Amino acid sequence: MRFATVAHGGRTVAAVVARDRVHELPDRTVADLVASGLAAALEAGGAALAGPGVPLADVTLALPYRPASVRDFVTFESHVEGVRRSVEGAAGVPSAWYDAPTFYFTNPHALYGPGAAIRRPAHSRALDFELEVGVVLGRDGASLSEAEAHDAIFGYTVVNDWSARDLQAREMQVGLGPAKGKDFATSIGPWLVTADELAPRLDGSGRLDLDCRVSVNGVPIGRDRLAHMHWTFPQLIAYASRDSVVRAGDLLASGTTGGGGCLAELWGRRGSQDPPPLEPGDEVVMRVEGIGELAGTVADDAGGRG
Structure with missing residues (x-):
């Protein structure tokens, strides 16, 4: 099931997206559904599907929900190798x-x-x-086993961790990790796809086997x-x-895919900024099989944020 936040008819509401139609969940937010747990959310979503719904084309997709905590991991070896050369010169x-799967906390605001x-x-x-790709938790926990962690998954979404590489390269020389190079924007969406929907795509090792692609201005990059x-x-x-606490609604991102999942990986491998850094007016489109498409544009430097 796909849970989204949509703007329609002067209201912003939670909804279930089924094929090309949207079915509203009145008096609830996606955050409410996540906090209720996967089973209860699926029950509420099933009831909403009984209605006629409206065409997906008639609504505007908004930020699906606002997690209180966002952890961003780095789990793709080829990404680490390329970006380290680009950002750290190593x-x-x-x-x-x-x-261990290292992570940092990014800005939830x-x-x-x-x-x-x-x-x-x-x-x-x-x-x-x-x-x-981000995983969304559907229950609280502390020092969870892997089996307990698996059962705590509510669903998944696409994540774009926008990065200012020149700022990041300088500040990481201090050894504390990224700060202003990362804290200005993270895009998530287009909705949350529940864990049961993607369970058939788990391989024998427990990994989701999904095709991930990104393009800039229609040109395939990674x-x-x-x-x-x-x-x-x-x-x-x-x-x-481990020795800590996670809460329902926490978002944990996979870290950047390899194969050109970001420009800096390619810069590190090629020894030059090819393709060039993003400029105002550029559109980045990410597509993850089984989850959906997340697009974002670079605004004019003097303009506001969308």
Whole structure:
């Protein structure tokens, strides 16, 4: 099932998207559905499907929901190798990367939905995208086992971790991790696809095997399979919860896919900024099989955010 937040008829409401129609869930938000747990959300969504709905083309998709916490991991080996060369000027993959699925916390207040315009940071001229898939938790937990973490998954969405590579390259020399190079914008959407919907796409190792692609202004840039993650989503969740707490609604992103899931990976491999950094007016479109399409544009530097 696909849960979205839509603007229609002067209202912004939660809805179930089924094929090309939208079925409203009055008096509920997607955050409410997530907090209720997967079983209850599916029951509510099933009841909504009994109505006639409206055409998907007649509504505007908004930010699906606003998670209180966003952890962004780095789970694709080829991405690490390419971006490390581009951003840090170093070769190879650090041995410590293989020890555990490392993550950082990004800004939950700077989240944007499908089609939103993202303003390039004023002091950056190396704007980049990152193609990722996010997992959404449907229950609270602490020090979860992998089996418990698997059962805690509510669903998945597409994530674009916008990145200012020139700012990131400088600040990471301090050794604390990305800050202003990452905290200005993260796009998520177009909706949340529930875990049961994608369960048939789990491979023998417990990884989702989905085709992931990204293009800029209609030109294909990168392609990879989500199954190339070094760790599974339950392993990410279990690690995040170790000696700590996770909550229903928390978003945990896979980290950037390889194969050109961001420009910086290609810059590191080619030794030059080819393709060039994003500029105002550019449109980035990400498509993940079984989940959907997330588009975003780069706004004029002097303009506002969408």
